[in-house]
Amino acid sequence: MSGRAPSRSYDMIMKLLLVGDSGVGKSCLLLRFVEDKFNPSFITTIGIDFKIRTIESKGKKIKLQVWDTAGQERFRTITTAYYRGAMGIVLIYDVTDSRTFENVENWFHTVTQHANEDAQIFLVGNKCDDEENRQVSKEDGQALASKLNVPFLEASAKSNENVDSIFYELASIIQEKHVNTETNTASSGVDVSQGGASSFKSNCC
């Protein structure tokens, strides 16, 4: 078992959630980020998938717990459970499919409904390597992000462009927020889904 288990040594644990329409490449981005692999026809996510990667940001070891959701799930209780305790939410659309971009505002609405108030949202336009089939310009993506007041990146799981950047930037923003609110002890942004264990711990086990 210990071979499978990721390192338990970290300074902070963050729960991040990937959301967006079916087929925009949520699972592919996650696979690229955690295992540095790419598979053009990745199996449909049913329920959720879940992967962990520990990164280093501002001298701190951060364990990222990334939850990958099914684009088609509509059940409220279940969706609520996914969002619970999420500190960051990556909202993904596909730059080669304008309908997924048109749905971003719906997703944004769902996210703000379910997620914690201070959860950080991050907008991502995936498949930016595919210039030939592009339907959504980078400028439009940027404009929408500004309108929603969230950070934005275009990325490609296929070419590995910006994949790490999404997670590093998001983690860094959350970290910063945290420093600001840390004095405020009862911060609700802390992931407490680890029963009995704190979100902040050093070299436990």
Added chain:
Amino acid sequence: MQGEDKINQTISKVLLTVDQFKGSISSFRSAVVENEYSPSKSKHFSRVLLWKTLCILNTLNIHTWSKGLQDSRQVFEELYKRKDLNIPWWKLRSDNIYYLTKEISRRESYRKTHRQGVRNGTNKVVLTRVNISETKDPLASSNNVDDHEGTKNVELLETIIMDIERLFPGEKFYAFENPYSKQYKRDLIEILYIWSKCNSNIGYKQGFHEIMGLIYMNLAKESVEVPSNSELNKEDLSILNIYDKEYLKHDIFAIFNKFMVQSHVVSSFYDKEQKLMECIETFNVNLMKVDQIIHYNLISKVKLESQLWIIRYFRLLLLRELGNDLETVSLFWDKLVAVQAADVNTPLLISFGIIVLLIKMKGDLIRCDFSESLGMLLHPPINTLLKDSTPEKFVQELFANIMKLYSRKDDDFKLYEIGLKINNKWNNNLRIVMSPQKQERPPSGARDSTETLNAPEKGLSNTDKMAFEKFKFEQRLKKRVQEITSKSK
């Protein structure tokens, strides 16, 4: 690809099987459940025979098969012919690999229905078995499909295509390199499209494609082109009829309705949220009865709500959890189909199946923290579990245990006992020490807010909760024993 050999082999397999079970479908069904009729045990194992006799025909009397198949196939046939159920291939973007011009789309369906009509020689309409939504039948209104409806249809088609395009990556049967794969996929898209339109109250749900994809693959592999000008006798033709490639779609449609709809799998796991949550609750309660340690560990200690991981187990009937080798899950489904024919409660049976799987991986599972548990449940270490076994032995053991639990589903005491027995067999080396002194207290500032829903004893520490649960259970057992002893007096 196909010679007389395959035809003769197919016929002899069926005759030998029918002979072995003396034409009794119930002996046949029991043999499947007991693993006596399986790929390794039976030289003449045929999955087509198993699925079509158990799901559609319900008899081993060869002479009645043609009639039974015809009735069943007529349902899909009629739907397939309906103009309002024409698949709008021509409305796809022209660079879509499934795009067809309107003329071809029409001709395709005409050609097929025409040919089938001739062979079937009947125009009887049998639509009663199809579950068409009563409230909102999109087909009832008129032949003029309005724009909105048209757009929705194309969206439905595109959604199905997107999932079918990523069906079983790595599986040769559906791989791009296989020249037939595109036709297979087109078939699946057609069946799913028509099914979804006919059940518009449910619609297409992700997961249907995978269930259907596996059944289709398994049955297509054995299907044959029935030779039209040969010297086969009537009985031979009747046998070959169940293997007829021409009607594979029709039969898959019927099987899907039986395996997924009539079994209440769709209504329990896919359709309504409330029903799904009830199933999850039933699972939790049964897990508590069968294995208190796993229940305590997952739910009370690491606080992992079952709803986070169990949906895929439920919806895909363990397809993903039983590993990448689709044969393992196929063996499991063979048995599932056999017990379905005997009216089991499939959703409950799957629920017990999950419990048995958890006991199998218990040694690793109870050492995990929250993330590790979730990781392990979403990626069960199936290769480790299969290490000292073959897929067939593994499934046989798994299923036998499931049936033991299922047969005592209403008897708490028995469930507890069977749970112990399974543990004695599989987890004999596992020593669990409960130390009431050791407890992790969350440091200040990290107060748990996640479990307000299901924890009336919120103020209790883990140890207290554990003691309380143990006490509750012991009391129940005591009561039960008292009941038993007083009865026997």
